[in-house]
Structure formats: C-alpha cells, structure tokens
Amino acid sequence: MKLNLTIELLQNEAYKFSKKESKHKESTLYGVTDGKAVGTYLEHKFQKYLHKKYNYIEGSSASGIDFPELKVDMKVTSIRQPQSSCPYKSAKQKIFGLGYSLLVFVYDKKNDIKTKTGNLNIMHTIFVESNRTADFQMTTGLQQILNNDGNIDDLISFMRDKNLPIDYDI
Numbered sequence: 001m002k003l004n005l006t007i008e009l010l011q012n013e014a015y016k017f018s019k020k021e022s023k024h025k026e027s028t029l030y031g032v033t034d035g036k037a038v039g040t041y042l043e044h045k046f047q048k049y050l051h052k053k054y055n056y057i058e059g060s061s062a063s064g065i066d067f068p069e070l071k072v073d074m075k076v077t078s079i080r081q082p083q084s085s086c087p088y089k090s091a092k093q094k095i096f097g098l099g100y101s102l103l104v105f106v107y108d109k110k111n112d113i114k115t116k117t118g119n120l121n122i123m124h125t126i127f128v129e130s131n132r133t134a135d136f137q138m139t140t141g142l143q144q145i146l147n148n149d150g151n152i153d154d155l156i157s158f159m160r161d162k163n164l165p166i167d168y169d170i
Helices: 007-023 035-051 091-096 136-147 152-161
Strands: 072-078 101-112 117-128
Touching: 007 035, 007 101, 007 117, 035 072, 035 101, 091 136, 136 152
Parallel strands: 072 101
Antiparallel strands: 101 117
C-alpha cells in the first residue's frame, strides 16, 4: 500500500534519492551539456522514484508546479552554471514570494570517457519554504527604506531603479 506524499516525506526522499543518484552512471547523459535536458532527466527520474512509494498528483505544464497538492516546485541546476531564469511572474511574487516552496537539486556533472556515461553528483538538495522565496535584494532594500522612515516616493524610486514591472501611479 502506498502512502500519501507529505512535505516531510518529500524532503526525506529527495535526500535519499540524491545520495543514490550521485552514484549512478547514466549512458543517456554522456556528453550532454544542455542544462534543460539534464533537469528534465532528473525531474522525471525523481517523479518515477516517488511514484513507486507514494500517492500524489504530479504537476503538469498547466499547473505550473511539480507537486501542486504540496505547493512545491522542483528545480534542477548545475553548480557550474546555476539556473539564471527568473521564476518571478510578477512584481508581487518578487516582493512577497512565489506562493509555493522550492525543492532544488544542485549537481555537478561529469562524463566518464571509458564507460561513456554521465554522472550527476548531487551536491546540494535544498528545500526553500514558500515564505522565503521572495527576491532577497528587493525585500532587503524595501525593508531598509521603511526602517529609515522612507516614504512612498522613496519606495517607488527604489522599485523603478530595480526595474520592477508595476504600476507606480498610486
């Protein structure tokens, strides 16, 4: 009988999966340099790993996140070239957070010429709570302005300087 997946179980399984996957040599990853392809490989493999033990609804492109019931999205990024795409779809998300948590796998990929395999050494498995997903520089700057008795004009000026896409007519 399968268990229902919880955030705690997800975190524990991500850690176990990372240890196991770090030892695995995969022929389909040999020579692959495309980070998106590596990310897709790892995301699909982790989902398959979880489905063996747990009941849960897997996310889709329509839902936007990998574990919609848990409000958790999965990201895979290289330690050598961290993901540069911005997950923020709005100014609100950048200031207040994404509205969901992140499960991040950070890997270092190596190719083995003798075996013609690739290996993903997962160096970090990080869980970022939803209340910590706002842009750090943005929120820190806004807090400093407010702590220094800044006014609305100071806030708007700061947000304009940061090219924050919002309507400033208040």
